Amino acid sequence: MEEELLMIPGPVPVIARIREAMAKPMITHRGDEFSQIYGEIVENLKNIFQTRNDLFVLSGSGTCAMEAAVGNIIKRTNDAGKTEMRCVTIANGKFGERFTEIAERYGADVTPVHFEWGHSIELERVKEALENSPTPKVVTMAHNETSVGILNPAKEVGKLAKKHDAIFVLDCITSIGGDNVPVDEFGADIAIVGSQKCLGMPPGLAALSISERAWELMEENPSRPYYQDLVAYKKSYKKKQTPYTPALPLFFALHEALEIIKEEGMAKRIKRHRTLSKSIRAAVTSLGLSLFPKLNEVSDYSNTVTAINMPLEKGITDEQLRGGMRKKGVVVSGGQGELKGKIFRIASMGNITSTEILRTIEVLEQVLMENKFIEEEGKGLEAAKGVISFS
Ligand SMILES: Cc1ncc(COP(=O)(O)O)c(C=O)c1O
Known part of the structure; x- marks a missing residue:
């Protein structure tokens, strides 16, 4: 399987x-x-x-x-x-x-x-x-x-x-x-x-x-x-x-x-987590999606999980987005409690590599394309790759 x-x-x-x-x-x-x-x-x-x-x-x-x-x-x-x-x-x-x-x-x-x-x-x-x-x-x-x-x-x-x-x-x-x-x-x-x-x-x-x-x-x-x-x-x-x-x-x-x-070293591990989460943020925003957290001067985006607003205004539901990704083999999280259906979350934790991140972005783009949120694929991958190759 x-x-x-x-x-x-x-x-x-x-x-x-x-x-x-x-x-x-x-x-x-x-x-x-x-x-x-x-x-x-x-x-x-x-x-x-x-x-x-x-x-x-x-x-x-x-x-x-x-x-x-x-x-x-x-x-x-x-x-x-x-x-x-x-x-x-x-x-x-x-x-x-x-x-x-x-x-x-x-x-x-x-x-x-x-x-x-x-x-x-x-x-x-x-x-x-x-x-x-x-x-x-x-x-x-x-x-x-x-x-x-x-x-x-x-x-x-x-x-x-x-x-x-x-x-x-x-x-x-x-x-x-x-x-x-x-x-x-x-x-x-x-x-x-x-x-x-x-x-x-x-x-x-x-x-x-x-x-x-x-x-x-x-x-x-x-x-x-x-x-x-x-x-x-x-x-x-x-x-x-x-x-x-x-x-x-x-x-x-x-x-x-x-x-x-x-073996990896904590400094490298932290850098990897930061780079991968940054690459997800770059990818999703380049696709026209928006990040959920409202930051002030003492907070920041998480370096291990990215929360993204569900593009409900474009008629895309949780089932279409996360369900569509899952059908293609990639599981991302939904919102919890009052945020159910309103956000989705992509984690970048543990021993994850850029390969898994790029696969996730690729599948996200495919689903956004199928649901007519974007007109062409590739922008997200390009943005993510840009961050990864610069780090
Ligand atoms: C920040 C935070 N605290 C607590 C928990 C609860 O941990 P567990 O589900 O392992 O009991 C989680 C689980 O996702 C978490 O992310």
Whole structure:
């Protein structure tokens, strides 16, 4: 069966070396071989996170680590299950809002600082919310808001968090491994990555880094979750083990994926991601399509996923565009939630190359031509190739 080309923001295509690593025989997770693999994974991830903080790998998807971060910090303190912990949740898309839902579920006193999806974060509103929230407090944000293709101002929010003595939880699920994410320089107390995104892995693992300040809150919190108890992870890591049985085949794959990243080098990898996303932006705008995010001076287009307005005004529907591309073997994402049918998204994450990008643009042009949005094919490819060959 011919494989579809997956150009969605996770799961991304997984190259053979990583797939084959999963076929290794099982080992005991309480032995030296696992400890060595896990130790190397952690050291390699710390380099990619650019952090000196502790770091652990959880057997679960990105949301598992988001919940672990919030759930370990939020202490339930009274009979109503309410906590003294305030949580300022910044959001301009689905994943930022997910933190609001998690924090509410854990009983935090939540101040949502929500913006229209795809609009930029205004720092003034974040500052105001932080000034008005007594400590202890947490501030959460998605660095790369995948649902709308925008890169949020992590450094600036990190500075505000520090100034207002807030614990900064940063979802870097679709930025770490593809973009420059200096976690310590951003002042992120907890930073999270998901396996099926820029690391080029299958889904099923997430990793998170934890600062000393965050540990102080977690260690004195008796209502930490059980399975995602990060203090248990810290204790087990003394022997380079995990508290419960890890998803071994995925750990083998992650070990290999990180070797591949080392071979490429992070600087080159970031440049590749930036070039490929820039080439997609150049291609789609040259075809007369428009980009969805509304930028301000502190935001940018995502370097790992491009969100494009569906040309509804020309009568082209989601079914025609994405359905048409899929029939030709290329899968791109639609809009989520309120953006369903209104945007489409092309990912450029992981071990993707210019070949896959050019194939995607070629198929997009074919579909736009079939639907009479363009009169000739080639402009998009030419624009993308121009960016790629200049880099
Ligand atoms: C920015 C961001 N945060 C969180 C998630 C949720 O991750 P998962 O689906 O792995 O639980 C995603 C998934 O696409 C994401 O892009």
